[in-house]
Amino acid sequence: MEGRLDKNPLVLLELVERLGNLMRTELRKSGTDESLQPVHLQALVYLSKANRYSNTPQALADYLGLTKGTVSQTLLLLDRRGLIERFEDDIDRRVVRLRLSAAGERLLYELQPALAWQNATRNISPNRIRNAVSALREALETLQDDNEGTMFGDCQTCSWSQKLSQRIYRCGRMGDRLSGPETRRICRIYQAKVEEAV
Amino acid sequence: MEGRLDKNPLVLLELVERLGNLMRTELRKSGTDESLQPVHLQALVYLSKANRYSNTPQALADYLGLTKGTVSQTLLLLDRRGLIERFEDDIDRRVVRLRLSAAGERLLYELQPALAWQNATRNISPNRIRNAVSALREALETLQDDNEGTMFGDCQTCSWSQKLSQRIYRCGRMGDRLSGPETRRICRIYQAKVEEAV
DNA sequence: CTTTTTCGTATCGACCCGATACTAATAAGG
């Protein structure tokens, strides 16, 4: 049983790569009018969802799997276009904080880069989607462990997260209190909870 | 219930894009020694699995979501490197047929581009993988319908496929008889079976 | 026998991307 050949993981890989290619093509079409490349839109989408620990060039580079030099160029372009704002961190003056500008927010709102995907998944039952999310998330976590890469996630399934009250949470790693909405943003210091026995 | 906001599809999209990015980074690392770009390896993998109707530049362009001009350049490079062979079609002398050369086969065997993925998914139960495959496949089919793109698949779930005997199948669209192994290759004239009631 | 359509190639320019080298700020270690 252990060494049995199972092709299904490869089928899943093929689907993921193919969907990735198609969504990139979608992004390319979306960005044509504004002369934006797929990676630019991916960066904007990330910044629209990153929390306070994760809105830096290095975090974005880790997220996209690109080098910091490459990402630096991307950010330079987005800055020139007025789609993002960069400002110094108060404490560590090496780090640059990033956020979408009003124009950047507006652009994402107009382009709706996830619209095609939402249409494509509207007839899939919530339960099947949850199962698929769970399987892919596990693949992602293992893949990143093997690559010593940064894991991203939100507080919902993070082992550092502590619930202080009905609406107030706390990050045990950084010591900050986090509001409800902030617990649903993407974080780069995410640590997966240990799987509990079913 | 109908208009309820459900974020899970977006979570799934994020996972697919992120896994796609990471696998592309993996491909980039794999191809560094041979100076091959991710798209080159993707093309080789496709050609290693394409059936007799699908081993053409146009089919590859549809599969990757790129233009035929772009793919033509990719194939030129792979040909110069001796990784593929191109030859004219006997009947329609416009079309070019492609196949891996011995060197191309050997390269794929050595690089094992799916190895990291197989490791990452080895602890996911076959059942969860099957569910994820099913959900993503549905998303892919809808996505391609909306984009009027070509759907790819194999005979297992194709409505053109007819079983003649234990081991011999037939493609009702093209009229050819297909051996067992060939029914598991990727085909560009795939037509999904109509979903049967459960 | 045109006219149109389809498959593939050639050329060009914009720009992505990694590699390398660099600066500046912080951390570490006496």
Next chain:
DNA sequence: CCTTATTAGTATCGGGTCGATACGAAAAAG
């Protein structure tokens, strides 16, 4: 303190992807 090492980010360069456009040749349509 005063090195030394590490980390965040930028600048520059070259190879190569990619879409757009134009082109050629074969097949299909009429």
